[in-house]
Amino acid sequence: MRIAIVGATGEVGRMMISCLAELNLELDLLDLFASAKSEGTMLYYLDHPIKVRELTQESLLTKYDYVFFSAGGGIARAFAPIAADVSELVIDNSSAFRREDTIPLVVPQINGDLLLSYTGIVANPNCSTIQMVLPLAALDNEYGLKKVVVSTYQAVSGSGHSGVDTLKKQRRGSTLKGIYPEVIDLNVIPQIGVFLDSGYSTEEEKMDHETRKIMRRDEIVVCATTVRVPVLYGHSATVYAEFEREIELTRAVALLKSAEAVRVHENSYLTPLAIGNSNEAHVSRLRYGTDKRSLTFWNVGHNVRIGAAANAVNIMHLHAKQSGKL
Ligand SMILES: NC(=O)c1ccc[n+]([C@@H]2O[C@H](COP(=O)([O-])OP(=O)(O)OC[C@H]3O[C@@H](n4cnc5c(N)ncnc54)[C@H](OP(=O)(O)O)[C@@H]3O)[C@@H](O)[C@H]2O)c1
Numbered sequence: 001m002r003i004a005i006v007g008a009t010g011e012v013g014r015m016m017i018s019c020l021a022e023l024n025l026e027l028d029l030l031d032l033f034a035s036a037k038s039e040g041t042m043l044y045y046l047d048h049p050i051k052v053r054e055l056t057q058e059s060l061l062t063k064y065d066y067v068f069f070s071a072g073g074g075i076a077r078a079f080a081p082i083a084a085d086v087s088e089l090v091i092d093n094s095s096a097f098r099r100e101d102t103i104p105l106v107v108p109q110i111n112g113d114l115l116l117s118y119t120g121i122v123a124n125p126n127c128s129t130i131q132m133v134l135p136l137a138a139l140d141n142e143y144g145l146k147k148v149v150v151s152t153y154q155a156v157s158g159s160g161h162s163g164v165d166t167l168k169k170q171r172r173g174s175t176l177k178g179i180y181p182e183v184i185d186l187n188v189i190p191q192i193g194v195f196l197d198s199g200y201s202t203e204e205e206k207m208d209h210e211t212r213k214i215m216r217r218d219e220i221v222v223c224a225t226t227v228r229v230p231v232l233y234g235h236s237a238t239v240y241a242e243f244e245r246e247i248e249l250t251r252a253v254a255l256l257k258s259a260e261a262v263r264v265h266e267n268s269y270l271t272p273l274a275i276g277n278s279n280e281a282h283v284s285r286l287r288y289g290t291d292k293r294s295l296t297f298w299n300v301g302h303n304v305r306i307g308a309a310a311n312a313v314n315i316m317h318l319h320a321k322q323s324g325k326l
Contacts, residue, residue, distance in 0.1 A: 001025065001027055001028060001029075001066065001320065001325060001326075002027070002028050002029040002065050002066075003020070003027055003029065003030050003065065003066045003067070003068070003316075004029075004030070004031040004032070004033065004060070004062070004064045004066075004068070004083075004087075005030070005031075005032050005067075005068045006033045006034075006060075007033070007068075007069060007070035007072070007075070007093075008032035008033060008034055009032075009034040009041055009043070009052055010070055010160055010161055011157050011161050011164070011308075012160075012304055012308045012309050012312075013032075013034070013070045013071075013309075014043070015304045015305060015308065015309035015310075016068055016070065016312060016313060017030075017032075017043060017044075017045055018309070019309045019310050019312075020313055021045055021046050023313065025326075029064070030048075030050055031050075031059070031062070031064070032051075032052045033052065033053055033055040033059055034052050034071070035054065035071075036054045038054075039052065039053060039054045040052065055071070055075070057079070060079060060086065060087075061082075061086055062087075063086050064083070065087065065088050065089070065320070065325060066087070066088065066089050066090075066316045066319075066320075067080075067083040067084075067087050067089070067090045068090075068091050068093070068312055068316075069083075069091070069092040069093060069094065070092075070093040070094075070308065070312075071094075072094050073094040073095055074096075075094075076096040076097070080092050080096070080097070081121070084120050088323075089118070089119060089120070089122060089319055090120065090121045091122050091124055091312045091315050092121060092122070092123055092124060093308055093312060095206060097121055097123045098123040098126075098206070098209075098210060098213075100123075103120075103121050104118065104122050104123065105122075105123045105124075105125050105210060105213045105214055106122055106123070106124070106125075106214075106311075106315050107125060107130055107133060107134065107137075107214050107311060108311070108314045108317075109259070109260040109261050109314075110133060110134070110137045110214055110215065111214055111215075112315075112318045115315065115319045115322060116322050117322075117323075118319070124311055124312045124315065125210045125214060125311070126206040126207065126210050127154075127158055127235055127303040127304075127307025127308055128152050128203070128207055128224075128226065128235050128237060128303075129206060129207050129211055129214070130301070130307050130311050131235060131237070131281040131282075131303075131306055132150060132207070132239055132281070132299055133210075133211055133214050134259065134260075134261050134306075135239075135256055135259065135262050135281055135283045135297070135299065136148065136215070136239070136241060137215055137259070138256050138258075138259035138262060139241070139247075139252060139255055139256070139295070140217070140243075142245075142255060143243035143244065143247055143252075143293075144243055144244030144245055145215070145217065145241060145243055146220065146221070146242045146243060146244055147220070147223075147241070147242040148211065148220065148221070148223070148224075148239060148240070148241050148242075149222075149223045149224075149239075149240040149241075150207065150222065150223070150224045150239045150240070151224075151227065151237065151238050152192075152203075152224070152225070152235060152236070152237045153188075153227055153229045153231070153237065153272075154192060154227065154228050154231075154235045154236075154303070155229070155233050155272060155303055156184060156228065156230065156232060157232055157233050157303060158192075158235060158303045158307070159180075159228075162179045163180075164232060165178070166184060167184055167230055167232065170183055170184065170185035180228065184228060184229075184230050185230050186230065188227050188228065188229050188230075189227065189228040190225065190226075190227045191228070192226040192227070192228055193205075200224070203226040204225065204226050207222055208222040208224060231272045231273075233272065233275065233302060233303065233304060234272025234275040234300055234301070234303065235272070235300070235301055235303040236271075236272055236299065236300045237298075237299040237300075238297075238298060238299075239296065239297055239299050240289050240294065240295075240296045241295050241296070242289065242293060243293050243295070244293070246292045246293055247292055247293065247294075249286070249288065252286065253266065253286060256283055256286070261279065261280050261306065262282075263280040263282050263283070264282075264284070264286070265283070265284035266286075269285050269298055270282045270284055270298075270300045271300070272300055275300060275302045276302075277305065278301075278302055278306070279302070279305050279310040280301070281299065281300075281306055282299065283297050283298070284297065285297055285298040
């Protein structure tokens with residue numbers, strides 16, 4: 001297989017290289033692109049050194065089976081259509097194409113059927129949304145999801161390498177705000193993205209829209225409050241969900257346990273610091289919400305893995321299997 005990664009030096013790009021290596025795929029070609037400042041940087045796929053090159057329009061005239069983009073919305077809008085004209089599938093991590101009706105927004109375990117015979121651009125969903133919809137989709141099939149109220153506790157790596165850098169500098173004593181509207185060290189900031197006229201932030205609006213699009217259920221309502229916390233890796237969320245039908249708790253646990261990429265913790269809970277290299281959405285503290293038609297739980301996921309790189313690589317893997325490349 002021939003693969004390219006645009007934004008290979010970033011938090012998500014580097015993790016994509018790791019996730020591909022974890023599949024142990026024999027690749028015919030892996031090209032890595034980033035900005036001019038990273039030209040010549042050496043990264044490794046398994047034990048093979050690969051020199052990062054500056055992204056240009058010409059770079060994407062090569063035909064690849066899969067081109068991953070993780071370089072932000074502007075680069076995706078400018079370059080992904082060029083790649084899509086030449087290559088088979090372009091998987092973009094930014095929000096640039098997520099709202100477009102003709103572009104699938106895919107979590108393979110939920111709506112991977114959309115990839116069948118598909119070529120062009122696929123959008124990878126928002127990190128907090130992926131780790132939340134994986135368990136909710138498992139429950140929706142049986143109980144009919146109606147409403148979600150969610151509050152997130154999102155790691156600084158969700159803002160990319162500059163988020164990690166900002167927190168590390170502040171830990172060492174800097175009082176500069178860095179990329180955030182307030183100091184993040186020893187603090188929590190109830191703003192991710194910019195505020196819209198509705199009072200919700202762009203991140204909160206993404207959780208609402210993307211949940212409905214991925215689950216293909218327009219009638220679900222999502223009320224999100226997204227908060228940045230001084231954690232390096234791993235987003236957490238408290239999720240309250242209302243359903244059409246009454247729930248039996250042991251059955252709900254069984255449904256979650258049998259769902260792909262969901263890990264249930266009974267009588268214990270997971271914290272982001274303990275997430276390790278997990279590519280799963282973790283559910284703990286599962287209990288009834290306000291009545292027997294509602295549930296509430298603690299949801300943790302590695303934002304750069306299941307929230308970004310691992311989901312993107314899962315999209316590629318499923319598409320490759322569906323199209324007989326694997
Ligand atoms: N981090 C997460 O948890 C997460 C989760 C879901 C989605 N995403 C999305 O994934 C994308 C990447 O995020 P990230 O966290 O990896 O950000 P990041 O750490 O800031 O990395 C950004 C990457 O984009 C590259 N880039 C910047 N300008 C470029 C240009 N002009 N030409 C080519 N490459 C350029 C950078 O290259 P240089 O190193 O050369 O500057 C770097 O490789 C964003 O759209 C983000 O919203 C991130």
